[in-house]
Ligand SMILES: Nc1ncnc2c1ncn2[C@@H]1O[C@H](COP(=O)(O)OP(=O)(O)OP(=O)(O)O)[C@@H](O)[C@H]1O
Ligand SMILES: O=P(O)(O)OC[C@H]1O[C@H](OP(=O)(O)OP(=O)(O)O)[C@H](O)[C@@H]1O
């Protein structure tokens with residue numbers, strides 16, 4: 001049975017579970033359940049703190065896990081990213097009181113509070129900066145106001161928490177993160193793992209593409225297909241109406257309205273967009 005680690009709480013938890021449901025897996029019924037067994041797919045899910053997931057996967061006790069890229073890097077565990085999952089995006093930034101620092105080199109000799117000591121130490125070392133890293137479990141934005149640190153390094157999503165604490169971002173981002181699928185470093189993949197990867201990939205494609213269908217004059221078909229090349233190739237079917245054809249093509253969701261306008265301009269009619277619920281590409 002394939003054994004998968006899933007975040008039990010925090011920012012990644014709900015979206016990770018939702019993605020697995022969309023990929024056809026049974027998930028836990030209650031937020032307190034520690035495991036869920038999907039016998040139909042021969043997979044068992046273990047709900048763990050996202051920060052611990054890389055450790056379980058690196059030890060080989062679990063085959064795959066969903067966690068944040070920043071948490072994987074911070075853990076320095078013997079696990080590797082196999083696939084970015086397209087949710088839980090964040091950036092990791094330094095922040096301080098306005099005007100007290102503008103680049104990482106201004107941190108020389110200062111105290112930096114963070115929950116991600118691995119990420120911060122590596123960044124300071126890469127920049128040749130010697131500073132004291134103060135480890136805190138969370139709510140690190142309070143550390144400057146309370147006098148425990150001169151600056152913080154933390155996950156930033158909207159930036160609202162930093163603003164509330166009277167802090168300002170400075171310097172380059174330490175890293176960009178999102179939810180990722182991880183496996184043991186150097187571990188070989190097998191059929192069951194590949195199937196789960198294909199399913200998750202199918203969810204991501206289904207989320208970012210729509211199915212576009214329209215009718216167009218046969219003489220305009222080449223120009224229409226140039227606008228809607230699809231992933232493999234558009235499907236063309238004859239229409240009962242002489243001189244017209246119907247086209248079906250997968251199209252990027254973010255582009256679809258612009259493409260519909262262009263198709264209409266070109267003379268296409270009956271332009272329809274439908275959601276894709278699942279796919280294997
Ligand atoms: N707005 C956000 N705040 C915090 N973490 C976020 C946010 N958006 C995405 N993440 C990602 O979630 C992961 C942090 O997971 P964690 O379980 O610590 O979430 P959390 O929301 O901080 O929960 P907790 O309340 O337990 O601290 C990191 O990979 C981080 O990049
Ligand atoms: O940029 P924002 O949208 O404000 O989000 C970022 C904040 O959210 C997280 O805190 P969380 O709520 O997880 O609390 P924690 O610090 O105790 O983990 C993170 O550590 C930042 O503080």
Ligand SMILES: [Mg+2]
Nearest residue numbers: 010011138139
């Ligand atoms: Mg947190």
